[in-house]
Amino acid sequence: xxxxxxxxxxxxxxxxxxxxxxxxxxxxxxxxxxxxxxxxxxxxxxxxxxxxxxxxxxxxxxxxxxxxxxxxxxxxxxxxxxxxxxxxxxxxxxxxxxxxxxxxxxxxxxxxxxxxxxxxxxxxxxxxxxxxxxxxxxxxxxxxxxxxxxxxxxxxxxxxxxxxxxxxxxxxxxxxxxxxxxxxxxxxxxxxxxx
Numbered sequence: 551x552x553x554x555x556x557x558x559x560x561x562x563x564x565x566x567x568x569x570x571x572x573x574x575x576x577x578x579x580x581x582x583x584x585x586x587x588x589x590x591x592x593x594x595x596x597x598x599x600x601x602x603x604x605x606x607x608x609x610x611x612x613x614x615x616x617x618x619x620x621x622x623x624x625x626x627x628x629x630x631x632x633x634x635x636x637x638x639x640x641x642x643x644x645x646x647x648x649x650x651x652x653x654x655x656x657x658x659x660x661x662x663x664x665x666x667x668x669x670x671x672x673x674x675x676x677x678x679x680x681x682x683x684x685x686x687x688x689x690x691x692x693x694x695x696x697x698x699x700x701x702x703x704x705x706x707x708x709x710x711x712x713x714x715x716x717x718x719x720x721x722x723x724x725x726x727x728x729x730x731x732x733x734x735x736x737x738x739x740x741x742x743x744x745x
Contacts, residue, residue: 557582571596571631590669596631598665598674599638600718601646602705602726603628603654605682608745610705612714613649614696625698625708626716627723638675646679649695651687654679658736660725663718676722680739702726702743 559580567574573593580586603611612625628649632641639657646652658678665672689695700708708714709723729735730743 561586592666592670592672594670594672595634596672597634597638597641598672598718599630599632599641599645600626600674600676600722601628601642602660602676602678602722603646603650603652603682604678604680604702604739604742605699606742608702608742609699610702611650611652612698612700612705612708612719614698615694624716625714625719627719629716629718634673639677642675642677642679647685648688648690649693650697651685652679652682653685655681655683656736656738658739660729661718661721663721665717674718676718676725678722678726678735678739680742702745 560577561580562578564576565573566576572595575591575593577589577591578586579589605611611628613628614623614625616623628646630641630645630648632638632644638659642657643654646654656679659675660678661674661676663674663676664670665674687695687697705714706723706727709720714720714723726735726743730740733740735743
């Protein structure tokens with residue numbers, strides 16, 4: 551239903567919070583049905599980023615860290631954020647280097663996700679990166695990261711089994727798996743994923 555006009559009318563908006571990452575607004579809405587209600591909106595000033603680095607042996611690197619809000623340790627593809635005014639690829643390059651130490655000569659934007667469109671404006675561009683060279687990781691001082699290298703197929707299994715629960719990580723792994731199955735990727739990346 552692309553191109554359809556919004557069924558919502560904003561009657562009022564109150565900003566409850568504002569920092570360098572997001573704004574939290576409570577909007578009073580009227581739906582085209584006539585129903586009025588409050589709506590909490592998280593309006594992000596940054597986008598998330600997800601990058602799957604694929605090495606010459608067809609292995610991928612996951613990042614493990616303790617996620618404060620979840621109160622548990624998670625495995626994810628390298629993730630980060632950048633201002634919405636920045637080019638997503640530049641943010642992806644920076645995050646890959648910071649978290650893993652990898653630089654990549656080849657990049658493909660696989661997906662462009664809306665993280666939680668019912669309450670959030672956060673976008674998540676998702677990339678595959680290959681033709682890797684190794685440097686030194688330099689994570690943010692507040693990040694305590696572990697790296698885990700495993701074959702691509704094992705990472706897909708981890709996504710399907712629920713071992714990886716981060717939405718963009720799961721979506722990126724499964725999208726690449728589906729596209730590899732169809733042969734719908736650059737030949738050199740396809741060869742790595744099928745290794």
